[in-house]
Amino acid sequence: LRFDEQVRVVVFKSQVKGVFCAGADLKERAKMDDAEVGEFVRRLRNLMDEIAALPVPTIAAIDGYALGGGLELALACDLRVAASSAKMGLIETTRGLLPGAGGTQRLPRCVGIGLAKELIFTGRQIDGEQAASMGLVNHSVPQNSEGDAAYQRALTLAKEILPQAPFAVKMGKLAINKGMEV
Numbered sequence: 001l002r003f004d005e006q007v008r009v010v011v012f013k014s015q016v017k018g019v020f021c022a023g024a025d026l027k028e029r030a031k032m033d034d035a036e037v038g039e040f041v042r043r044l045r046n047l048m049d050e051i052a053a054l055p056v057p058t059i060a061a062i063d064g065y066a067l068g069g070g071l072e073l074a075l076a077c078d079l080r081v082a083a084s085s086a087k088m089g090l091i092e093t094t095r096g097l098l099p100g101a102g103g104t105q106r107l108p109r110c111v112g113i114g115l116a117k118e119l120i121f122t123g124r125q126i127d128g129e130q131a132a133s134m135g136l137v138n139h140s141v142p143q144n145s146e147g148d149a150a151y152q153r154a155l156t157l158a159k160e161i162l163p164q165a166p167f168a169v170k171m172g173k174l175a176i177n178k179g180m181e182v
Helices: 026-030 034-052 069-076 103-111 113-122 128-133 149-161 166-180
Strands: 010-012 019-021 058-062 065-067 079-083 087-089 139-141
Touching: 010 149, 019 058, 019 069, 034 069, 058 069, 058 149, 065 069, 069 087, 069 103, 079 128, 079 149, 103 113, 128 139, 139 149
Parallel strands: 010 058, 019 065, 058 079, 065 087, 079 139
Antiparallel strands: none
């Protein structure tokens, strides 16, 4: 995707109804030794960094659960759209873990330090409406009977981006991302 000039916007959605991404398989992770866990987390963090670094806008369509690494995936995207019924949270602390794929950096940039600390410390899950009110998602939409309301809104948003000058959009993304690091 990084090198395909035909790609102008990437929308991340799930094929599983009611789940955007439920995060890591903790049963599988429990079977790993310390070295394997370290490698797993490193690869996961690199994947999220690669998604964040895509030169085109990325949109997460959250039509269900986005927990742990699932929310970290959404946070790696530029824009997020959620169904009002979606459930989101960096719930790792409820499992004795820490968000390891960039959530501790991306969530505070999105919602502010105090709110990010509260959400991470408590492991609280919030719905799409709450996420919109705190700026975690750009849009919250009522879920439809097909279970893809967030995806439909994400497509509408992508269609608003498509007519814009590709180079200007790419450079705008780069300028914003680099500016946030200053």
